[in-house]
Amino acid sequence: xxxxxxxxxxxxxxxxxxxxxxxxxxxxSLQRRINxxxxxxxxxxxxxxxxxxxxxxxxxxxxxQEVTVTVTEMFxxxxxxxxxxxxxxxxxxxxxxxxxxxxGCATGEEVYSMAILLKEEGLLERxxxxxxxxxxxxxxxxxxxxxxxxxxxxxxxxxxxxxxxCSFSDYYLAKYGGxxxxxxxxxxxxxxxxxxxxxxxFNEFQLIMCRNxxxxxxxxxxxxxxxxxxxxxxxxxxLALGNKESLLFSxxxxxxxxxxxxxxxxxxxx
Amino acid sequence: MSYDTLYxxxxxxASAGGLHAVSSLLDALPRGFDIxxxxxxxxxxxxxxxxxxxxxxxxxxxxxxxxxxxxxxxxMIYTAPPGYHLLIEQDRSFALNCDPPVGYSRPSIDxxxxxxxAAYGKSLMxxxxxxxxxxxxxxxxxxxxxxxxxxxxxxxxxxxxFMPQAAINTGAVQHILRLxxxxxxxxxxxxxxx
Numbered sequence: 374x375x376x377x378x379x380x381x382x383x384x385x386x387x388x389x390x391x392x393x394x395x396x397x398x399x400x401x402s403l404q405r406r407i408n409x410x411x412x413x414x415x416x417x418x419x420x421x422x423x424x425x426x427x428x429x430x431x432x433x434x435x436x437x438q439e440v441t442v443t444v445t446e447m448f449x450x451x452x453x454x455x456x457x458x459x460x461x462x463x464x465x466x467x468x469x470x471x472x473x474x475x476x477g478c479a480t481g482e483e484v485y486s487m488a489i490l491l492k493e494e495g496l497l498e499r500x501x502x503x504x505x506x507x508x509x510x511x512x513x514x515x516x517x518x519x520x521x522x523x524x525x526x527x528x529x530x531x532x533x534x535x536x537x538x539c540s541f542s543d544y545y546l547a548k549y550g551g552x553x554x555x556x557x558x559x560x561x562x563x564x565x566x567x568x569x570x571x572x573x574x575f576n577e578f579q580l581i582m583c584r585n586x587x588x589x590x591x592x593x594x595x596x597x598x599x600x601x602x603x604x605x606x607x608x609x610x611x612l613a614l615g616n617k618e619s620l621l622f623s624x625x626x627x628x629x630x631x632x633x634x635x636x637x638x639x640x641x642x643x
Numbered sequence: 644m645s646y647d648t649l650y651x652x653x654x655x656x657a658s659a660g661g662l663h664a665v666s667s668l669l670d671a672l673p674r675g676f677d678i679x680x681x682x683x684x685x686x687x688x689x690x691x692x693x694x695x696x697x698x699x700x701x702x703x704x705x706x707x708x709x710x711x712x713x714x715x716x717x718x719m720i721y722t723a724p725p726g727y728h729l730l731i732e733q734d735r736s737f738a739l740n741c742d743p744p745v746g747y748s749r750p751s752i753d754x755x756x757x758x759x760x761a762a763y764g765k766s767l768m769x770x771x772x773x774x775x776x777x778x779x780x781x782x783x784x785x786x787x788x789x790x791x792x793x794x795x796x797x798x799x800x801x802x803x804x805f806m807p808q809a810a811i812n813t814g815a816v817q818h819i820l821r822l823x824x825x826x827x828x829x830x831x832x833x834x835x836x837x
Binding site: 377399400401402404405406443444445585588589592595615616617618619621622 | 741761
């Protein structure tokens with residue numbers, strides 16, 4: 374079991390040596406991830422983990438990959454995607470060029486979902502989706518666009534409940550227990566590494582989607598990231614968070630209005 | 644170190660058959676029951692608030708889903724939202740996460756119990772009720788290891804005995820009680836607290 378001061382020391386030394394800053398992650402969630410990493414590496418005590426990570430760069434690479442990996446699904450929370458179709462579409466349609474940032478895109482399931490939705494709404498041709506994540510392994514999977522076949526039944530039902538207009542199987546090719554997503558969807562997507570804890574804004578967007586990422590951060594870091602989103606949105610730009618995320622305890626609460634309270638879609642106030 | 648209160652929180656884990664068991668347990672808690680109660684009941688992802696509504700019907704304390712970053716308050720019953728793990732930070736606030744299911748469950752009882760054990764140490768009570776899987780067994784072990792008090796529903800009286808039995812099999816359960824006795828136990832501990 375990890376004592377929190379030991380955890381803090383570990384995170385400080387990682388920041389000092391490698392420049393990765395986990396000091397403002399949610400401790401409870403991070404601690405669990407680190408416990409699991411220690412178990413798989415058969416490291417019993419926290420100080421031993423610290424020594425091993427600081428001496429061994431490739432072990433640290435593995436550590437970052439395992440500690441920052443997140444899981445997601447296609448059309449996760451179908452009613453959120455339905456709200457995108459019903460409440461967000463008409464706003465996006467007013468822009469000649471639609472720029473969307475999906476921050477913390479994990480293995481890309483929600484990126485392809487967004488591309489499919491835009492295609493069906495006739496907006497994909499003039500959209501750019503910037504999909505970013507801290508985790509290079511996840512990004513690589515997202516770029517490949519290959520997903521396990523046995524998830525497709527659940528995704529198909531999500532797609533239908535989200536108001537999907539076609540047959541979901543039109544968007545992928547199934548082979549050898551996996552599916553390859555329609556490669557033409559990728560023409561509008563740029564996958565790139567971006568670390569929300571340290572990297573800056575890189576464009577101006579009409580919609581920023583960052584779902585179930587902020588819950589892994591503490592309040593201070595959440596505030597900073599929400600500031601970053603605020604600065605990266607155009608006037609009246611939209612911010613979409615996860616179902617259990619809110620601006621309730623955030624410093625920027627007053628800077629956003631609510632477009633859809635239940636589906637956590639916020640609108641930047643001027 | 645403060646000895647003001649003996650117990651700072653009660654965590655409860657329940658799965659199959661839990662709705663009835665949890666409901667009658669919470670029903671036994673009187674107004675003025677001060678120790679915050681934090682519940683993981685295995686549930687469908689699509690169940691948005693049905694569990695809370697059903698439990699609230701008979702419970703005299705306020706029942707609602709834990710919010711991310713929310714400070715834990717006395718006299719409340721908090722539930723884990725569907726599709727998320729519920730954890731407790733050192734500063735006694737809630738954290739949610741979307742890590743993969745543990746033993747097919749999200750929310751997972753083990754995840755709540757382990758983080759609660761780390762946050763509260765010996766001022767934690769953990770209760771394992773009816774269920775048909777082993778979630779909560781490892782968590783119960785962690786609670787005990789940190790000096791917390793561990794209780795399991797008597798498997799002979801549980802609708803599904805597997806889950807309390809799995810916790811008991813770890814050797815970490817101190818009290819094996821019928822549902823009504825668990826209610827009495829909690830009430831007595833609350834009195835000691837005051």
